[in-house]
Amino acid sequence: MLRKLFVLVAIVIPLALFSQTNPKTFTVKYIDDIIKVDGILDESAWETSESARDFHQYFPSDTTLAGQQTDIKMMYDNTTLYVGIRMETEGDDYIIPSLQRDYRAGGNDNISLMFDTFNDGTNAFLFGMNPYGVRREALISNGGSDNSGFTTSWDVKWQGEAKIYDGYYVCEIAIPLTSFKFKQGETKWRFNSYRFDMQTNETSTWMKIPQNQGIFNLAFMGDMVFEKPLGKSRTPMALIPYVNGILAKDYEKNEDLSTIGFGGDAKISIGNGMNLDVTLNPDFSNVEVDNFVTNLTRFEVSLPERRQFFIDNNDLFGSFGNGRDANPFFSRRIGIAEDKDGETIENGIIGGIRLSGKLNKNWRLGLLNIQTEEDEINEIPSNNNTVLALQKKMFSRSNLSFIFVNRQTFGEYDFVEEIDRYNRVVGLDYNLASPNNTWTGKFFYHKAFAHDIGDKDDSGGMDLRYNSRYFNFGVRGNFVGEDFRSDLGFIRREDIVAARPFAELNFWPKKGKLNTHGFRFSPNFIWRPTLDYQNTDYTIFSQWEGQFKTQERIAVRMFNRYTYLTETFDPTGTDDGVELPANAGYHYTSYETSFQSDRRKVFSFSLQPGYGDFYNGKRYVFEGDMSLRLQPTVFISMGVIYNSIKLPEPYESEDILLLSPRINITFNKSIFWSTLIQYGNQLDNLGFNSRLQWRFAPLSDLFLVYNDNYFVNNFMPRSRSINLKLTYWLNI
Known part of the structure; x- marks a missing residue:
């Protein structure tokens, strides 16, 4: 019956839809001139181009125009979209954590441009740059509704240079039209831009966006109108071959895993909107290692x-x-x-x-x-x-x-x-x-x-x-049948019916240090159909969270939980440990607080301590990180997750520690060195990953990666490898 109800609601529920009014617009001029991308807008064509201007403030307020204004001009020819951007600033004390491409935008000076080329409000291309000319690109999907729809792993060829002047800086960009997908003959794209200015602690957007919406949400965009219709896409075929030599040994099995591999990918454009990707003997070895996680769940x-x-x-x-x-x-x-x-x-x-x-x-x-x-x-x-x-x-x-x-x-x-x-x-x-x-x-x-x-x-x-x-x-809920199976999917658990409603109440003080604060109440209930719909799990989550005008965040949370174990379980994950018995229920309540400092500072940190009941015992948890920025070359960080679990005899008690120090060094815009150390006693592993990357040509890299893993208790080696990998992006 519940399944039929879910389907019925999905079909017949009436929704009130609201429309956005008065979108901004500007014209993108067609040119025959040659534009030199050097961060100097000295070509005469820039003087007659229309602007996307009058940026609105998004933070700390969303009710005024931005104090530090931005002016964006665009032109295009048969092959390239040119963008010239002038950004006013109070001085030249810019925050630039790194010279490496695909930087994280928050907490440093930069601007991002979003292009919805199919005018659907669902997908967009993003290109960004900071005052030092460091570039990033991303794909936005699912309407930009949350971070899951923001993918920085996407790479494409384009040019960009920046130049710093007295009281402002300029970014000059050339994006091949082949880097986009669009309909032939199109005359309009939806567009928006957002900018972080750290000297005045201001975030601004071209189209006005309320603070309760995400800054890269595609619902809030204006129009860029092309002077002449766009022609047919001429995206070249790209070949990306690789060669990878690995010296490796598995010490647990005493196996030599050394090998050399060849293969590659091909990217072929089909029309103006489709991509064909072909891979042969792909190399999916990790030049970027996954983060360890502490898992205390089943x-x-x-x-x-x-x-x-x-x-x-x-x-x-x-x-x-x-x-x-x-x-x-x-x-x-x-x-x-x-x-x-x-x-x-x-x-x-x-x-x-x-x-x-x-x-x-x-x-x-x-x-x-x-x-x-x-x-x-x-x-x-x-x-x-x-x-x-x-x-x-x-x-x-x-x-x-x-x-x-x-x-x-x-x-x-x-x-x-x-x-x-x-x-x-x-x-x-x-x-x-x-x-x-x-x-x-x-x-x-x-x-x-x-x-x-x-x-x-x-x-x-x-x-x-x-x-x-x-x-x-x-209003949220779902069910997963006992026999539901997807071998290529992520199925966390079967045989459940879940209800997860939530409610939030937010406040926006006109005075004081808080920019916004609010309360969230979110109960989570799970029933098991094969157990006559017994309620086997619930978590009642309550939170107060506040954000300061100086960008710090603070929160207080309470968790009221109930877990009915249908199978034996040891939450510490101890080898051969005594497990909690099956067919028993546990009520437990815990509390935690968190504080995030201002990420603009040279030294920043976050703290998240918690304490409370845990099954039939107690648990103290501390999560945190700290980072030191020696800009723009060196960025050092340390992450820590500590769980102290104390269960009554004869069940297991354990102190579980995960440490993750990292150092990133960017020698210039082409050579990067990153070292990550991960110590996790739950996984019984101490891992070292050191990666030297040389981007010797656009999207073409030489990687030298050293991986070393040891057992925690006796410091005996588990595995070791040295990986030399060469990839080259060739347009045909």
Whole structure:
């Protein structure tokens, strides 16, 4: 009955939609002149170009024009979009943490430009630059509704230079039109820009955005009108070959893992809106190591995708379902597998293709097919992995999406059970976003198929949210059937029905040091259908949080929890430890506070201590980080997570510590050195990752990576490798 209710609500719920009025507009001039990209706007064409000006303040207030104004001019020819930006400042005391590309924008001086080339309010290209001419680019998806739709792993070729003057700085940019996707003959793109000015502690945007909305939300954009229609895209084919030599040894198994590999990717443009990515013998070795995590739960932890092949248009494939409980496609599943002992190991990829992008103004298509290698020694079959996604725009910013996921082995393997020979999932998602982003939501239903899978093989849910300046609320819930299975997805747990409503009340003081503060109440209940809908888990979350005008943040939180264990469990993860018994319930309450200092400072930090009940015992937790900026060359940071768990005898008590010191050195805009040390006694691992990167040509890199891992208790080596990798981006 609950499943039918979810689907019914998704179809018939009436929503009030509001529209944005009076968008700004400016004309992008067509030119035949030659523009030299040097940070000096001395070409005569700049003098006659229209401007995107009159920036609005976003922080600390959103009711006035910006104190430090920004003027953006654009021109274009048959191949290139030129952007000239003049930014007023109080002085030249800029905050520039690093010279490395794809920097984080918050807490330093920079400007970002967002281009919605299909005018759909859903996807956009972002290009950014700081006063030293350091560049970044990103893809924005899902309407820019949250950080999950902001992908900085995307790379593309473009030019940009900056120059500092007395009282202002200038950025001059040239972006090949081939770096965008757009409709042939288009005359208008939606556009917005946001800027951080740290000397006056001001954040500003060209289109006015209320502070209760995210600064890169695509609901708030003006228009850039081209003087002549855009022509046909002439995106060249890009070949990205690599060679990778690895000297490696696994000391636990006493195996030499040294190897040399060759392969590469190809990027082929199809029309003005589609990309075809081809990969052959891809190298998915980690030149950037994953962060360790402390996991005190009974469930798997999701880690972000870092592999370039999966990045472009990733939202087409990876944003289905509920990312917390039931995401039918999680790309990190491809390239790893469980061996015969149940351990997770790397599974080689033979090759694959990925077709993705816009078919026209209203339709998007994604098709992914990857073949993995067989490993009979470890009892891993060769699998074909296919994902098909189709998205139809509805109304102004909403869409209806279909997904089909198939994992299948075609070989005859004695070690593969019939139920594991294939797994398929089909589903529909409706993603709601009103024109001004006051209402957002998701409604989805997915069904799994496998041999003798059982009849409780579906998953569904709804997430409807209202966002205003003073009051926000959400009606959220989902279910995952006992037999629902997605081998290429992230399924945290099956056999649940969950309800997760929330309500927020926010205040915006006109006086005092606080810029905003508010309360959040968010209960989370989970029932188990196979246990006669017994309530096995709940968390009642209560919080007060405040943000100061000087950018510090402070919060106080309370957690009222109940957990009914259906299986034995040791929350400390101690090897052979005495586990808490099954079929027992635990009520426990805990508290925590947090403080985040001003990230503009040379030295900044965050603190998050907590204490309270934990199952049948007590838990003290401390999380924090601190960073030192010796700009623009050196950035040093230290992260710490400490858990002291004390359970009564005979159950386990443990002090779990995770330390993560990191040092980043940027010698210039082309040579970077990063070293990360991670000590985690829960994982019994001390890891060293040191990476030297030389960007010798645009998007072409030479990496020298040293990895070393040791057991914590006896400091004996676990594994060690030296990795020399060369990639080269070649346009044909």
